[in-house]
Amino acid sequence: MNRGDAASAAPTATALPIPTEPAHTPPPGAPTPQRLAHIDGLRAIAVAAVVLYHYGIPGxxxxxxxxxxxxxxxxYVISRSLTTAHAKSQGRLRSWxxxxxxxxxxxxxxxxLVMIGIVGVLFALFEPRGYASAPILWTSIGASVGVANLVLLGSEQGDYFGATTAFNPFLHTWSLGVEEQFYLIFPLLLWLLLSAGTVVARRRARLxxxxxxxxxxxxxVWFWRTNxxxxxxxxxxxxxxxxxxALAFQAARWVDTRMRGNALRLVVSWVALAAIVASMVGVGGADSPFPAALLPVAATVLVIWxxxxxxxxxxxxxxxLRATxxxxxxRVSYSxxxxxxxxxxxGLWVFGxxxxxxxxxxxxxxxxxAALSYYGVERPILRSRVAHAPLRRSHWLLGGTAIALTLSIVVVIGWQHDRFSRASPISLSVTTQSGWANDRMPNQPEQTANDIAGAPRLLNIGDSHAGAYTAMVTAAAKNRxxxxTIASHSGCGFTLLAPVPTDGSCATAWEAxxxxxxxxxxxxxxxxxPRIADAGELEPEYVADSPVNVASRGAAIAQFQPIARALTARGVKVVVNSPEPLFGxxxxxxxxxxxxxxxxxxFPSTMERSAEVRRAGLARDSIDAVVAANPAVTVWNVFDALCPPxxxxxxxxxxDGHALFVDTDHVSGWGNxxxxxxxxxxxxxxLGPENSLRAEE
Structure with a gap:
């Protein structure tokens, strides 16, 4: 996001007397950039809404x-800045x-980069190596080079509103990725417009x-439903x-000439400002960017005008909006x-x-x-001569060094992470010890997936719990x-509690x-x-006989039974896991x-076995229904393995005191x-007796 931008003073795009204030004190000889105070006011509303939402403030x-x-x-601000830069460059594209x-x-x-470096070091030293933290390394690298949004989309934490995304300290950098990618495209589009010689040509250049x-x-609109x-x-x-x-900036003068009355401007701006606030305090669960963003986007344009x-x-x-x-x-909204x-x-890690x-x-x-960042990093940099001087080779070298240093820090995060190092001498977290990572069992060589030409495949299909058994299924596949093939994705498990989505978000499972x-x-x-608790929060009680839950379980069974029949008809062996013991x-x-x-x-680390058995009753009933419809389905009794009768x-x-789980329900390497x-x-x-004899050999 482009917060607190100190845009250069542009040729006034509106006849309105827009109040301005210096963004910072430039060095001698530099042009005096100005910022629009009412834009800062809009930034304040926007950042306050995001912060209050993320902190769970009601309403x-x-x-x-x-x-x-x-x-x-x-x-708007980028168009204003680019227009000013175009005038200063005298039409030279490279200079512009x-x-x-x-x-x-x-x-x-x-x-x-300061935020990424500091937060990265903290997480490298103190963050436990749970499954929920896996994308942290890649998101931090993506944030350093402007592609955090692409990294997040391709990760297990692709759902911004999902439960595990709350554990990624770089999740919010997705919006910076969007903006930085916009900066690569838009200047060339605006160059066509600004280089047009006549009014008619400029109008065409806007097309x-x-x-x-x-x-x-x-x-x-299309992806609203599909992805x-x-x-x-x-x-x-x-x-x-x-x-x-951008178009609001281009049209500002035209709008100004047609709406001169202050009374009308007052009414429109108050209504638009109220619409922005109303859109943010509305009913939860709105879809963004469509249709939820239509109202605040339109209203923001009107307030700017x-x-x-x-x-x-x-x-x-x-x-x-101009109040101090x-x-x-x-001004501090970016930081x-x-x-x-x-x-x-x-706070979630430390306090839950x-x-x-x-x-x-x-x-x-x-x-x-934010104040420390603004007054200690942002303002000193923007006040420095180097920030106003033309780009030189030394600047590229300095920028490249800063990015390389940040990337080195985040690679250290990766080195600490369980996918890179299991027993780092630097990390202070005990979860770097062998046995915590669910893709490696203790006291065994690291398992790598088989790829045997012509051999039958073991297809591990499901949600994050399928991924948690990576070490186990890898070892079993080698032994047999x-x-x-591992096709696991959060929210894509055939849990028999709810149907698996068919909208493309679980494409990996369906392809497998x-x-x-x-x-x-x-x-x-x-x-x-259903979980007892998640991330320290007690989960709402699951009402088994509610109409919604009864219908959901019925739909899930009805979805899975034809899949099992079709697979067994093709000669595919089908195995489903029993419920596991759950904890808080x-x-x-x-x-x-x-x-x-x-x-x-x-929460206690032990549960009465009889209570756990009762809790698993509905799951066993659902599995029994699947087996009754297709006796060829094999049930893997993992419950008794993790909680012996x-x-x-x-x-x-x-x-021996080793944790079988990394969290409330995902197994560790010891659990594998x-x-x-x-x-x-x-x-x-x-597989049958023949395979068992072959395995023993």
């Missing part, structure tokens, strides 16, 4: 739409682009932007919002946006659920860090001479099912019992003393090892 259910307001502001990109780099990169904006809106995550993260479905701001009316009293919205506390918040989300994530006091402390901490051939084994692993405690947090205050650590209690730890014998027995049962 701000759609506060994430503050991002859409930022996009419009960015399009260097002027623009130089200002963008100095504006965005320093504060961003590419208008056409692309309409196409972008069309894509947003909501792609619609949320990608520039092609967001371009229309940024273009709205009409808020700076001549009347300066408090009866004008522009006067409120509001404009201050607008506040950068820091508010890491503060939230760190947040009460009113915790929320207040987190907000104060975020504002304090099978190739291995379609590709299964005679002799293959399709193993369906999923969470079959998260061992991967609670093993490190600095997370002892986390609310998730207050000889025990009166189910424990999250084995006899404990479950392996029972899984191999289920495989042998599905």
């Amino acid at each position: 701000i259910q759609n506060g994430f739409l503050g991002v859409d307001v930022f996009f419009v502001i960015s399009g 682009l260097f002027e623009f990109y130089g200002r963008r780099v100095w504006r965005i990169a320093p504060a961003l 590419p932007v208008i056409v692309l904006a309409l196409l972008s809106l069309g894509l947003a 909501p995550s792609a619609s949320f993260y990608l520039l092609p479905t967001r371009f229309w919002e940024l273009a709205a701001g 009409f808020a700076p009316v001549e009347r300066a009293g408090w009866g004008a919205p522009g006067r409120w 506390p509001v404009t201050w918040l607008g 506040l946006y950068l820091w508010h989300w890491p503060v939230i994530v760190i 659920s947040r009460g009113p006091i915790g929320i207040l402390v987190a907000i104060v901490a975020a504002v304090g860090l 001479g099978l190739s291995l 099912i379609d590709s299964a051939r005679s002799g293959d084994v399709a193993v369906f692993i999923g969470l079959r019992v 405690r998260a061992p991967y947090l609670c093993e490190d003393w600095w997370f002892a205050a986390n609310s998730g650590c207050a 000889s025990n009166s209690t189910c424990s999250q730890h084995d006899a 090892a404990a479950a392996l014998p029972s899984f191999e027995a289920a495989l042998d049962s599905a």
Whole structure:
């Protein structure tokens, strides 16, 4: 997002007396850039909405739409800045682009790289290696080079509103990726417009932007139903919002000449400002960017046009937007946006659920860090001579060094991460020890997936729980001479609690099912019992006999039974897992003393076995219904493997004290090892005696 931008003073695009103020003190001889105070006011509203939404303040259910307001502001301010740069460059494209990109780099990169470096080091040292943290490394690298949105879209945490995304401290950098990608495209489009010699030519030059904006809106509508995550993260479905701001700048003079009356401007600007606020406090669950962003985008354009009316009293919205506390918040909005989300994530790791006091402390901490970033990084950089000097080779070298240093830091994060190092001498978290990572069992060589030409395949299909058994299925496939395909994605498990989506978000699972051939084994692993708690938060009680839940379970069984029949008819062996014992405690947090205050650590690490058996009753009934319809389906009894019948209690730890789970329900490497014998027995049962004899050989 383009917050607190100190755009260069542009030729006035409107006859309105727009109040301005110096963005910073430039060095001697540099032009005096000016910023629009009412734009800062809009930034303040947008960032406040995002922060309050992320902190769970009641009544701000759609506060994430503050991002859409930022996009419009960015399009407007960038057009203004580019127009000024075009005049200074005297029509020289290279000089124009260097002027623009130089200002963008100095504006965005320093504060961003400082945040990534500091937060990255904290997580490298203290963050537990749970499954929820896996995309942190890649998101931080993506944020460093402007593609965090693409990284997030392709990760297990692709759903911005999903539960596990709350553990990624760089999640919010997706919007910076959208803007930085916009900067690569839009300057060339605007060059065509600004280089046009006549008024008619300029009008025609606007057509590419208008056409692309309409196409972008069309894509947003299309992906609204087919791929909501792609619609949320990608520039092609967001371009229309940024273009709205750019076109608002281009049309400002035309609008000004046709709406001169202050009374009408006051009414329109008040209504538009109210519409922005109303869109953010509306009913939760709105789809972004379409249709939820339509209202705030249109309203933001109107406020930009009409808020700076001549009347300066408090009866004008522009006067409120120009109030000193509001404009201050607008100036620090970029740093506040950068820091508010890491503060939230760190709070989730350390404390779990947040009460009113915790929320207040987190907000104060975020504002304090934003002030430090603004006054310690942003302003000094923007006041320096280097930020105003033409780009030279030394600047490229300095910028490349900064990016390389940041990338080195985030690679250290990767080195600490369980996919890169299991026993780092640097990390302070005990979860770097062998046995915590669910893709490696303890005291065994690291498993790599089989790819045996012509061999039958073991297809591991399901949600994140299927991925949690990576080490186990890999070892079993090797022991049985099978190739291995893992098709796991969060929310894509055939849990028999709810149907698996068919909108494309679970394409990996459906492709694996379609590709299964005679002799293959399709193993369906999923969470079959509702959680007790998640991330320290007690889950709502699952009402088994509610009409909605009864219908959902029925639809899930009706979806899976034809799949099982079709697979067995093709000669594919089908295995489904039994329910697992579930807990409310998260061992991967609670093993490190600095997370002892986390609310998730207050849950017990043992549960009465009889209670767990009762809890799993509905899941067993659903599995029995599947087997009754297709007796060829094999049930893998993982429940007894993790909670032996000889025990009166189910424990999250084995006899040696090792945690079988990384969180409330995903197994660790030790859990993989404990479950392996029972899984191999289920495989042998599905494959038949001949395969069992071959395995023994």
